[in-house]
Amino acid sequence: MPHGECQCRIKVHLRMRPSSKPSAALHFDETKAMVRIDVQKKQSNVGGPPRSYTDQIVFSLDSVIQTTNQETVFDSCAKQLVEDVLQGYHGTIMTYGQVGSGKTFTMTGDMKVYAHRGIVPRAMHRIFQEKETKPEAGIRVQMSYVEVYNEGIYDLLQTRGEPAGSLMILEENGLVELRGLTKMPVENEAEALKLYFEGEKLRSYSDHSLNQMSSRSHCVLTFYIERRTGIRTLQDVTVAKLNLVDLAGNERVKKTSDYRGHLRREAMAINKSLTFLEQTVYALRLGQGYIPFRQSRLTTLLKESLGGNCKTVLIVCAWPEDYFLDETIGSLRFAQRVKLLRTTAIINKKLDSAGTERRYAKEIIELRQELALKDALSGHTRISYDELTEEAKTELRNKIEAFITDEKELDQIPVENFRQVSHSSIKYHVVAKQVKELLCLFKEAHVSIRTQLEKVLAEYGLIPPPEEPPPEDSGVGELEGHGFHVGIAPLDARPESPASLGQMSPGAKRCGVTMLTYKENDVPEGVWECSSDIRNDAFLEFKNGTEEGQQQEAIIKSKEGELQIKRRYARDICATINEAKKEIQGVKKLIKERGIIKPDDCAELEKRTSLLTRLRSLKSAYHKAYNELKTVKVDVEAVQQEVRDGKEMLLESFYGWFHTLAKYRGQETEDFLASVA
Ligand SMILES: Nc1ncnc2c1ncn2[C@@H]1O[C@H](COP(=O)(O)OP(=O)(O)OP(=O)(O)O)[C@@H](O)[C@H]1O
Structure with a gap:
């Protein structure tokens, strides 16, 4: 159920007018809000006179009032409903009953005696009391007053001075409106009362046998109450209606002595419209699909009150005399049916767009004035806020x-x-992206300046020379012998070709030893007095034929294997670095091609940000690979050194073996070697 929605039953009260000869058939239980009526009935008796017996009819209501105290009537029947209307619900209070039964007395009261004022002036008082005591609610009240006379609807507040034609009923989205109806804005209770009395003067009254001032029309006085429900800048406003309906009295035309033409016509029109009202209530009670609201002007006007968005109270007025018992029973039967009707009332909210606009306009003017003052005080006099x-x-x-x-x-x-x-x-995120981009560029610039500075300082010997970062534009050189490095290896860093070393002996070729040879220069002076071929053969003999030589050769081979793996790994890293470098250059080119981006071009900015992100990730991969390459390079160099050390050790061992052996044998080297071979 939406907030403020209320499923309500129509409240029904019975008000008996005072009488000097009340019927003995009527029994009231005010506590239980019940009325019991003893009805004398006659039953046919076969062969004899009809037998009479007493039937009891019991009516249960929301309250039964016998007092003449108007305040009590207002408090018990109307007060809560008026409060509900002030909260934003639509409300209707209706009086129904026989001619002269006290409907107008209940609704309007005796205006000459203040204590006898009826529901209308008391409700008015409460509404304007709320308006005055709660100025923050900004209550605005309007009033309309119409009568339904002989099936025509007339505006009782029209001020054009000529008799108004019947108002036209319009129905839109199930809501009934009267075209051209006067809705008078009312500021206070006195104004409202004045208007009400003016309307009353136009109302149709006749001198009736039961009532000197008998209302010959149904009257609907409506208050439209608009109020704010909060103190926020953008407020909800409730617009509620309070309908105070004084119905014309029903009558049994034959019972009354008034058969004069116009009175008779009026009575018949009133009775007809009240019959339609009863039929409508009956249909609503049965829950029929079609409800005949449009049968009469009265039922059309009461559509919302009987079955729509409204909280409704019915006060049935009745004569207590025996003579009018049938009419009283008829009124109570109607009351009983109405009591079973349900309505769905909601708090009627509307956005006060006009009020909000006015407030905003006022606020804007005030804020502009404040800004102008601040600008003037701070010396900024030419700023325009238009x-x-x-x-x-x-x-x-x-x-x-x-x-x-x-x-x-x-x-x-x-x-x-x-x-x-x-x-x-320029939205915040756009600026943030710009700043991020600027930061990125700044970071790059910072690194570059720092590198340049370090170089200059190193040139002047103020700091140790910085380690060269990989030159981005030249790529990474391939590993080759001792000469690999980041970038293209300088020519003088290339290893000597095997041809520049000592000739590989046929024996070495045979044994698959390709790396370890020696040069003439490697031979210690005075040791080798033989030809290089002989020495090579002797060397192969040492490596492959002696335990010491074999062990050392195995170590060298293992280290050479390790070196090979590390070099291959380094080559892979180099490939990664070169790939990253290529991509970096591509992305940089793309960024450059996109040129300057307009600050409001979000789509372009998105693309640029994504390219920058890609660039950052490529650079990060590049630097990671470069660092890894540096580590591998150290490893490779270490293993290379181990290989070199191993070879030197092998040579030294060979020299020792060869020399000792030659001496031991006491032979000429040539002869010795010849014998060995
Ligand atoms: N409860 C009451 N206490 C005192 N006087 C009452 C009461 N009810 C009605 N009267 C008086 O009875 C007379 C008729 O009452 P009223 O005009 O209210 O009847 P009505 O139901 O409006 O009649 P009609 O249908 O003809 O308009 C009035 O003079 C009124 O002052």
């Missing part, structure tokens, strides 16, 4: 672009007021 012209917008965009591209070396975005910011579509 809507930006197209020219001003373009100028502002250019200024911002200049700031972002740093063309004019501005140290802040040149906007003067929020309107400029909003009209340039």
Whole structure:
């Protein structure tokens, strides 16, 4: 159920007018809100006179009132409903009953005696009391007053001075409206009462045998109450209606002595409309699909009150005399049916758009004045807060672009007021992205400046020479012998070709030993007095034929295997670095091609940000690989050194073996070697 929605039953009260000869058949239980009526009935008796017996009819209501105290009537029947209307519910209070039974007395009261004022003036008092005591609610009241006379609806507040034609009923979205109805704004209780009395003067009364001032029409007095329900800037407003309906009295025309033409016509029209009202209530009670609201003007007007968005109270007025017992029973039967009807009332909210607009306009003026004062105090007298012209917008965009591209070396975005910011579509995230991008560029610039500075300082010997970063444009050289490095290896760093070393002996070739040879220069002076061929053969003999030589050769081979793996790994890293470098250059080119981005071009900015992100990730991969390459390089060099050390050890061992053996044998080296071979 939506907030404020209320499923309500129509409340029904019985008010008996005072009488000097009340019927003995009527029994009231005010506590239980019940009325019992003893009805004398006659039953046919076969062969004899009809037998009479007493039947009892019991009516259960919401209250039974016999007092003449108007305050009690208002408090028990109307007060709560008026409060509900002040909260935003639509409400209707209706009086129904026989001619002269006290409907107008209940509704209007005796206006000559203050204590006898009826529901209308008391409700008025309560409404305007609320208006005065709660100025923050900004209550606005309007009033309309219509009568339904002989099936015509007449505006009792029309001020045109000529008899008004019947008002036309309009129905839109199930809601009934009267076209051209006068809704008078009312400021206070006195004004409302004055208007009410003016309307009363236009109302149709006749001198009736049961009532000197008998209302010959149904009257609907409506208060439209608009009030704010909060103190926020954007407020909800409730617009509720309070309908105070004084129905014309029903009568048994034959019973009354008034058979004069117009009175008879009036009585028949009243009875007809009340019959339609009863039929409508009956249909509503049965829950029929079709409810004949449109049968009469009265039922059309009461549509919402009987079965729609409204809280409704019915006060049935009755004569207590025996003579009118049938009419009283008829009124109570109607009351009983109405009591079973249900309505769905909601708090009627509407957005006070006109009021909000007015408030905003006022607020804007005040804020502008405040801004102008602040600008004047701070010396900014030429700032305009008006809507930006197209020219001003373009100028502002250019200024911002200049700031972002740093063309004019501005140290802040040149906007003067929020309107400029909003009209340039500079949203926070856009600025944040720009700043992020600038930070990125700044970081790169910082690294470059630092490197340059370190180089200069190193040149002057103020700091140790910095380790060269990989030159990005030249790529990474392939590993080759001792000469691999980041970048293209310098020519003098290439290893000597095997041809420049000592000749590989046929024996070495045979044994598959390709790496370890020696040069003439390697031979210690005075040791080798034989030809190189002989020495090579002797060397192979040592490596392959002696335990010491074999062990050392095995170590060298294992180290050479390790070296090979590390070099292959280093080569892979080099390939990764070169690939990254290529991509970096590609992305940089793309960024450059996109040129300067307009601050409000979010799509382009997105693309640029994504390219920058890609660039950052490539650079990160590049530097990671480069660091890894440095580590591998150290490893490779270490293993290379081990290989070199192993070879040197092998040579030394060979020299020792060869020399000792030659001496031991006491032979000429040539002879010895010949014998060995
Ligand atoms: N409860 C009451 N206490 C005192 N006087 C009453 C009461 N009810 C009605 N009267 C008096 O009876 C007379 C007729 O009452 P009223 O005009 O209210 O009847 P009515 O139901 O409106 O009649 P009609 O249908 O003809 O308009 C009035 O003079 C009124 O002052």
